């Protein structure tokens with residue numbers, strides 16, 4: 001029997017609602033499997049921890065996570081602590097500390113969801129956005145001088161390295177190659193940003209030579225937003241910088257129906273460190289503590305975790321349960337126009353997993 005060591009970090013806001021829901025789903029999967037199980041450890045890091053200790057996570061926090069097989073994360077962001085403190089003190093500390101340089105964000109229109117792109121069918125919107133997750137606009141390079149004075153200067157330097165750009169482009173070409181359409185769009189702003197972004201374009205051309213079967217094109221990020229709305233079917237795999245992909249993936253999620261259903265994986269493709277899985281949304285201050293959060297983004301992130309762990313059959317079963325839930329409007333949360341609660345959606349997914357397991361053991 002395989003046992004996976006999973007760290008859960010709910011963090012703040014609705015992270016505290018959706019991560020326990022994700023853990024319940026993992027427990028339901030384990031209950032139906034004779035092959036594998038999970039050993040969970042929960043970490044109470046985030047805004048409440050900050051109020052007690054003055055930091056979002058302990059100084060040796062990464063050591064506590066290092067031997068885990070995967071991390072399930074909620075959100076960092078507290079209404080009473082500045083956003084840059086919460087983000088840099090927790091999520092970015094883990095992503096950058098474990099060199100999770102590839103952030104993968106699939107988007108599809110799931111069955112039963114009334115997406116705003118009425119002209120397009122589910123097959124016309126099936127994207128994976130690859131976000132560079134270790135440097136660029138989020139490199140942390142920069143500073144403030146003469147703070148508060150009229151001559152103040154502040155910079156956030158978008159620092160890109162040849163090695164960092166090359167590894168994310170190689171990852172994106174490989175991912176595009178693994179998908180049926182073998183289509184990659186490389187997104188930059190290389191007309192205005194004439195150093196780092198021009199280097200991206202050059203490296204993309206070099207890397208592409210190793211992937212002759214991948215059809216690829218380039219698009220400027222502003223034009224890319226319009227293309228996502230007007231010609232969604234011309235896109236498949238997309239690769240962009242840390243900031244550009246962050247923005248484009250919220251747009252992608254909204255076009256597919258809601259921010260609440262979108263998942264992501266923060267991967268260390270070389271598997272030197274644990275990878276981290278989370279919904280793309282944040283703490284959702286407007287609905288936190290009310291039991292209204294859509295847990296589907298977290299469940300889809302759990303699917304990505306199971307794929308990463310090599311548990312493909314369990315991943316397929318969970319994705320199937322998610323699609324049966326979205327297909328039923330009575331199980332839609334408020335963000336999808338429904339009235340269901342986080343717990344009702346979680347109960348429904350767990351019940352489907354349990355009935356799958358019962359059917360399988362009867363067949364055996």
Ligand code: NAD
Pocket residue numbers: 014074075076077078083086087091259260261278280281282283284285286287292293294295297333335
């Ligand atoms: P947000 O994603 O928290 O919320 C944006 C809107 O989407 C809100 O109206 C919210 O109610 C809705 N929404 C999001 N997730 C939902 C869900 N699962 N179900 C239903 N509705 C949902 O973005 P924001 O308001 O910009 O950020 C709030 C806080 O979260 C900030 O502190 C921000 O820094 C943080 N944040 C953290 C992460 C992260 O940890 N990865 C990501 C984004 C934002």
Ligand code: K
Pocket residue numbers: 073074075076278279280281282
């Ligand atoms: K998140």
Ligand code: MN
Pocket residue numbers: 246247250280
């Ligand atoms: Mn974001």
